[in-house]
Amino acid sequence: MSNNGSGADSAAGTQSGASSVDNALRLLELIGERQALRVSEAAVELGVAPSTAHRLLNALRRRGFVLQEKPNSAYRPGPVLNEIGLAAIGRVDIRQVARPVLEGVRDRTQETVSLSLLEGRNVRFIDCVESPRAVRVGNRTGVVLPAHCTAAGKAILAAMPETELVRRFAGGELATRTEFSVSDWQRLEAELVEIRRAGYAVNIEEGERGISAVAAVLRDRAATPLASVAVVVPVNRLPSRAEAGELARALLAARDELQETLRGQIAD
Incomplete structure (x- = not known):
């Protein structure tokens, strides 16, 4: 029984991780298209709680994919996104x-x-x-x-x-x-x-x-x-x-x- 439970937990964790990755990638698409995205807008687009959207955006901000000029303002494309765009056309x-x-x-x-x-x-x-x-x-x-x-x-x-x-x-x-x-x-x-x-x-x-x-x-x-x-x-x-x-x-x-x-x- 314990082995089955562990497998179910592992599968659930994998699905949750995949969902988080999909949501993060979708946020990058939205920010690339709109050039500005608020937490409330992100939550609606992803169909998640504002706290979840905020967590994902903050993770992207820490990595330089997005930036926020001041607290509670919209998130905008960060320097890493621009560098990825340049790298995409070759080395x-x-x-x-x-x-x-x-x-x-x-x-x-x-x-x-x-x-x-x-x-x-x-x-x-x-x-x-x-x-x-x-x-x-x-x-x-x-x-x-x-x-x-x-x-x-x-x-x-x-x-x-x-x-x-x-x-x-x-x-x-x-x-x-x-x-x-x-x-x-x-x-x-x-x-x-x-x-x-x-x-x-x-x-x-x-x-x-x-x-x-x-x-x-x-x-x-x-x-x-x-x-x-x-x-x-x-x-x-x-x-x-x-x-x-x-x-x-x-x-x-x-x-x-x-x-x-x-x-x-x-x-x-």
């Missing part, structure tokens, strides 16, 4: 490899150029070189915006399989940043089709007022999207999609160069 530091190419595009276009990664439904700018012009878009490193509101994010989304898009945007709800943001799922799908056809994405004041951008995706040898490169400009220098062609040509040439370099280094 090469993409920022180091990309920097000369970003500088080359900056010199050719005289505009700010950025490098971005996708995090859930958002895009994070991980490196940036500023335009030398007096009126320019400033350094955006560390900025996080909804992916569908940026050229950088849309370029990556357009390169993803349909099944992955549906998973990430379950429900089809799209947050908006400005009155120009895409808020309708069908409209976004149509734009992604056009991005695939053209080879680049355009944003006219969709993520931030006064800022436009052109972006192209970087892929690995299996055609999986790794990141995106974008030229980011004041809207008066790119007031509509019709003016994006010249910037796109400079960007695509540099993207192809960077893509080949990355593929070679990741394969080594």
